[in-house]
Amino acid sequence: MLHFTLREMHSYFKSKLTWVILIAIVVVAVISGPFGTQQVDVFKRIIYWAVTIFGCAGIAHACYTNLLKISEHKNWPQWRGYLLGAFASTFFIGLFVYVFVVLFFGSEDIAPNLLQLWGIALVVNVLIATIVIVLKQHFANENQPTFPRMEKLGVENNLLFEKISKELGRDLISISSQDHYLQVVTSKGSELILMRLSDAIQALPQDMGLQIHRSHWVARSAIIELIKEGGKWELLLKNDTRLPVSRNYRDRVKTLSIS
16 A cells, blocks of 8 residues: 555656646745735745645645555445545544644744644535546546457457456456456456466457456556656546556557547
């Protein structure tokens, strides 16, 4: 879990868009001086809001990614992961801001009420989570590439689907190898099965998806976006996960009609 969190945090803060958005928020906060910070020295105000904004963003991202990962493993709907992430980030952000204010200004007298902090953070987090859920659902439906429909590919009665629970359905998203097991992910959850990746791929219709890494196969219908960061390629899938594309499989990925 720690390795996953660090990897996600590195990816989050490596994004130029993340930096642009957070710096813009810091600038607005410094200029407007909310919560009484207008009376604080400008240089001190810049440091305060930079640490606060970037710290809260990091905490929120860590909470959301981990709760979404847990929700995926427990076969919970994605909206539950976002709401749990909102509550978790509210708790930790409140504590972070309270402790930072005390340490930064050197007095508990000017520290905001912790319950008020939690209340403000909860409203903001639930609002953000709701907006993200709605937007992701909208863009997942609007921007999803046009690929053959699952029911036309003859996925019934094959070796792979005989091994996974019926509750997972047949809407495959990805298959990833983990030691001697495969993690099969569908729109309804995930499950570990004892099977080789090569056998699973061979059991599926060729038009259904493609292998993008020696450890990963993805369904064509689950691909949202191709992300290129430096020399690394990743595919963003409709369940909000990102899987790496190795160099050996990039030529195949290039043939897909995705951004």
